[in-house]
Amino acid sequence: MARPKRQDARRADLVEAALTAVSERGLRSISLTDVAHRAGLTRGAILYYYSDLDELLVEAHRAGVERFCDARDDRIAGLDDPRDQLAVAIRAGLPDGPDDALMRLLYEFDILAGSSALHDELVETMYRRQLATYTGVLQRGLDRGLFSPQLDLPTFAMTLVALEDSYGLHIVGGNSLITVADAESAMRRVSERLGAPATEDHGTEHRGA
Numbered sequence: 001m002a003r004p005k006r007q008d009a010r011r012a013d014l015v016e017a018a019l020t021a022v023s024e025r026g027l028r029s030i031s032l033t034d035v036a037h038r039a040g041l042t043r044g045a046i047l048y049y050y051s052d053l054d055e056l057l058v059e060a061h062r063a064g065v066e067r068f069c070d071a072r073d074d075r076i077a078g079l080d081d082p083r084d085q086l087a088v089a090i091r092a093g094l095p096d097g098p099d100d101a102l103m104r105l106l107y108e109f110d111i112l113a114g115s116s117a118l119h120d121e122l123v124e125t126m127y128r129r130q131l132a133t134y135t136g137v138l139q140r141g142l143d144r145g146l147f148s149p150q151l152d153l154p155t156f157a158m159t160l161v162a163l164e165d166s167y168g169l170h171i172v173g174g175n176s177l178i179t180v181a182d183a184e185s186a187m188r189r190v191s192e193r194l195g196a197p198a199t200e201d202h203g204t205e206h207r208g209a
Helices: 002-025 032-039 043-049 053-077 082-093 101-111 117-143 153-172 180-193
Strands: none
Touching: 002 032, 002 043, 002 053, 002 101, 032 043, 032 053, 053 082, 053 101, 053 117, 082 117, 082 153, 082 180, 101 117, 101 153, 117 153, 153 180
């Protein structure tokens, strides 16, 4: 019974190594050798667990989406006030900075959209999760009379996702003219102008806090 657990642990280690390698070299330049180096294994050892690099990267992307979306939704679920929830949704949806390996991988997969049906499916899965998070928060705020949306909720939520992705891409791309604080402030201001204000005290928390 221990063997499957060891295999699961090894796969998790390889996913982490892939995330680190992507952060260092970029998704288009990464190789199995890069991942093997980070994991302290040989290329052949990696191929015991994954048939090729693409399969490993797909697994890393799935794990990344779950880690990012599940962690954000869990934090939101622990808050009662939709204004607090919105503040956390905005901050937790942005990268921690240009060296955020997880977010870099997720955004680089966006760039590969259209290259295969599998990549398209992964990107759309991520988008649906983001959309559902913002839609849920906005709906709860509307139901409780705390938000007065100036857009229909699907359009409002889509706008927040678009801002999140646009700012996030600039941040992980190393654009020094857009900081995490700048992006967070801009999203909060747009959301407030559109009828959904976020509280001040939760919005600056770190995504992993």
